[in-house]
Amino acid sequence: MTDTASQTNGPNLVRFLTRKQGGIKMTWADRVTYGYLLLGVFVMLLPVLWVFISSFKEPANLSEYPPTLMPVTMEKVEVEGYKTPLPLFEVVQEDGSVKVMAQIRRVGIRAQMVDPENPGAGRVTIDVKKATPVRKFHLAIENYEELLDSSGGNIWLNIYNSAFITIVATLITLVMNSMAAFALSKYQFKGSTVALIAIIATLMVPPTVILVPTYLIVSQVGLVNSLWGVILPAVATPTGVFLLRQYMLTIPDELLEAARMDHASEWQIYYRIVLPLSTPALAVVAVFSVMSRWNDFLLPLIVLNRPEVHTLQLALAGFQNENGIVWHLLLAMTTLTALPLAFAFLFLQRYITAGIASTGVK
């Protein structure tokens, strides 16, 4: 990861895309590479972009086929004598000219329309094939408003639950793992290797394999339907201990000796010297913890059964089952759920990739 800082990427890309011939000559291998990468950009970005755009479409617009590229809505107009605004259509007249008319109702392949400028002229029956709706660009923010208002404010509970689990679990993970890493990197004592191996060995136990007993333990402690039942089973992460320990090994022991000379207690050495010096590694561990907690699905799925303790992920998955799929709410919710991590990614990409590259685990 020796490339230039990420802020120069935008202009770079633009320069690359608008580059004219006569610049640097591209070999065919370069062409294939860029072709592949651009195809990749298309396949990777388009789905997410599409969900984002779709989340601003109103329900009628969402159910259209073929889908419209941008969120649009029917242009409507108030016509004298009609209670609700009427949608506007462009109607091809018999002489071939086009006239804008408002539709009153549609029956099968015929529609009753009225001239909005001259409602007194009376209704005209028109073949729907000759009418095309007049539409304008429209961001359906209503989707988000409806999502946040509806379901009795449950969504705010979901957000709170997810945020609580993410923040508390990450804090506990940082404290527990850094304490263990401190012991395993800064002291020579009998059994330290055994302890390290015991911690690392838990990597070999996939969470899906111990699903049933985890549920038993959580329910024995009385934590079913409690957020703590999701937080506690996964607070000690072996990769976190490993990464922090490797980092703390690089902190010179002389610093600790000097502090001991000054009568610092071991606890003070831990939180006043070693912890502050390990911030980069702590940041990596924190980012991974936040990511996995915010996105976690299986453990909340089995531990949290009541709607009021559901996390965002559970609520999002639950949208499917209730009354079919309510796409306009679901898409808004998908966007909301993905946004925090998308922002985090923009700022923390380097930490995340550095962490993955150095431990191979997220």
Next chain:
Amino acid sequence: MVPPNFEGGDIVASEAISRTLGTVASLPARAVGPFWKWAQRRLGLKKLPWLFLTPNLLSVICFSLLPVIINIIYSVTGSDNLYLQDRRFIGSDNYSTLMDCQNYLDASSCSRDLFWRSLGNLLMFVPLQVIFMMGIALVTAVALNGKIKARGFFRGVFFFPVMLSPVVVAMTWQWILQRNGLLNGILGFFGAEKFSWLADSNWAFFWVIFVTVWAHSGFFMIILLAGLQSIPGDVYEAAKMDKASAWRVFSKITVPMLRPVLLVVFILAVIRSVQTFDEIYVLTGGGPGSATMLLVQYIYETGFAAQPRNYGLAAAASLLLGAALLIFTMIQMKISGGKK
């Protein structure tokens, strides 16, 4: 295993974070100070490290070691009671129920046909998904390792789906693949008929593989990219002097020098592929029928979704899964010469 590499901007950021955290964290840390002073006097420097280790070890014992033991107990006991004291010992009955088959090639002849179907699906899914995923990750990593403009941008684009939650990934693709969705829209532009992609068994299986690869290949790409960047440049210089072709450079230099990293990636990819659950559960629910149901979903359905909950069967199935993973990892380690 190289230490993470941090650059200028991050150090400024991390200093700011550390100062803020430091002030906030020092209050509770100071509050427990007297306890630690007392403990240090009582235990001495030789035993004090164990106190630092206690929270972590407790968690390891409670939520890793104990569950493994309980899982074994579950798998040899029957009844739908969750609590161990209410369960009676039935020996290997759970295992033989799972294994009970007239004909092992025909899942419908088994007493637990869903177990065999999900196992069969898994045996199809893992090789296809891992090969597909490692191929994409390797090609992308090699492409990004060259002299590329806007490399950070491309790397970010290929990586960002890793950040998305499995549920978001599944919902996104469900929206694309639905009957009135974008894919049918694009294909319809070229004159194709509408098609329900997830209602057809074979296509659903294809899309399940595609979507999981889409979501996870960026993760392995980053590891491979780090591996590629640790290959010294002069090796490539020498190959250039000898006028080696691009393919020869790739097959004779890149792949052999990347082998240790490729092996780690392979093991990780298989372990994670075998455990796939969330995306598929939300995307297809294992359907149509049981066409995309994998083993972890079977375990979940048997132990938690079905009534009565059959914990014993679920535990037996998950132990078989765990044993298979363990054997697989050990064989891999053996082949690689026992180094990690």
